[in-house]
Amino acid sequence: MKQIGFIPLRKGSKGIPNKNKRKMVGRPLFTWVLGEAIFSNLDEVVVYTDDEAVIEFIAKEYHWTNKVTAKLRSKESASDTASTEFAMLEYCESISYNFESFCLLQATSPFTRRDDINTCLEKLQDNYDSAITVVNTHRFLWGKDGKPLNYDPQKRPRRQDFDGLLIENGAVYTTTKESLESTKNRLGSKVAVVEMPEESLQEIDSETDWTIVEQLLIERQKRDKRSDKITHFVLDVDGVFTDGTITYTKDGEHTKKFDMRDGMGLEILRQFDIKVMIMTSENSALVAKRMEKLKIEHVFLGVKDKFTLLNEIVLNEGITLSNVAYIGDDVNDLTNICSVGWSLIPNNATDIVKSNADVVLSKNSGAGAIREACQFIMNYNKRF
Structure with missing residues (x-):
């Protein structure tokens, strides 16, 4: 069963110039998710970009694996108004939907790990036609009309007694070939949710966001460190x-x-x-x-x-x-x-x-x- 990973990249970035290629903890931002995808259960990972420098980078950098390819996307699919689905479908049609499972990965989600990708892929074997990654947040939400959306202020729950809400974090989306062909959408009719850590909800739209995410990544890497005999x-x-x-x-x-x-x-x-x-x-x-x-x-x-x-x-x-x-x-x-x-x-x-x-x-x-x-x-x- 062929499982394809798909990472769409565009040259332009209005909030942070050259965001996808800028070094996050010393490595280009998009390589955080690409690296994890390489070591996941995906059979192939496609970086779909209008940036020829990225294509050249991938050819030189990942010569040691046959799992990664970079493809030049059309100008239409890389425009400011084009949706991610437009790019997905453009690529899928170019290969005649030659896969069983399709995994959309967002380059601006550096907290994604191989286990998150694998879990989403596994959900497609459990009678789901698609899966998304989410974060469980315990924030209390309000509407612009001044009314609470997810709790009763008169019975304000303690955090430990509050189930919270699952919020899409935009990191990983998987779908079956049949669902993608019929719906033309990353999600089908029977969607599984896969929880990721709360830190993965942080978006990167400003320099402040960049600083926060970079520090969170540094702390995550250091938190995971173990020291054994040096070989x-x-x-x-x-x-x-x-x-x-x-x-x-x-x-x-x-x-x-x-x-x-x-x-x-x-x-x-x-x-x-x-x-x-x-x-x-x-x-x-x-x-x-x-x-x-x-x-x-x-x-x-x-x-x-x-x-x-x-x-x-x-x-x-x-x-x-x-x-x-x-x-x-x-x-x-x-x-x-x-x-x-x-x-x-x-x-x-x-x-x-x-x-x-x-x-x-x-x-x-x-x-x-x-x-x-x-x-x-x-x-x-x-x-x-």
Whole structure:
């Protein structure tokens, strides 16, 4: 049974410019739901966009999976007046409804998790033709006429005695092929509801909303952290191995400076069966050469969505994030720093990662920070 995920994206955003591509906790906003969709029970995930930069990004970033494709949508379906259903039906007709289940995912709902997607898909096997995600709110609602909508003010209930109301949060919608073809709508006649946490009700329409959602995501990732024996050490490069500076000639990148002591620390870790991996957003021949010299086999260059790739590594290695130590220095490392078992950062890292890391090292990048991190890992693992 083919299950398709569908993420519609548009270039334009009136409230927050370039909202879908803007970095939320260090990664493009739309990659929060895309990453979860990749690891869900969906068979295919389609990003439907009028932004050719997004199409190029997806082709480069997710080459390690055959599950994700990006399709160019028509100008008509990406206009300000076009509905989401218009885009859905345009795509479905282009593939002759070649699926059994269709899952609409909203790029602006970063709290969506793979379990939410899977639960909505499962509902379609339970005699429902569609499912939506909701939030149970215990707010008391009023109409403009000054009349209460969902309670009696004379018998004001306590929160624990109030069932509340289920409110659509706009995150996940699933429907069967038959229902979508007949109703031309994301919802059919028999709808299941799937509850998500209250924080997922927060919309992102202003800069204030953005700040609130970003902080909620950071706190969620840190709340989910667990620390077990460290089996894998993942490192950024620029601002970690190096002091963050490079020299250029007219022919391009020229030199980077590395600390020999860092290499010794990593060699010692490998002697204790700790797997060392490199994950950097830069695609540098100099970095590749240096890692070859250090005999580091697992080197990932040009990675922009580091958290999704880290999840793929964890899955393939048969470990959890709790077994990972990570060292980075800037905002593009932030989600990993908030999520792994132990996060360490050089003393001269940016303030945003300093305020969220587990350990701020005494040494600067390119001046012994990695060597110090290796010693921390060795000391920590002694308890196991």
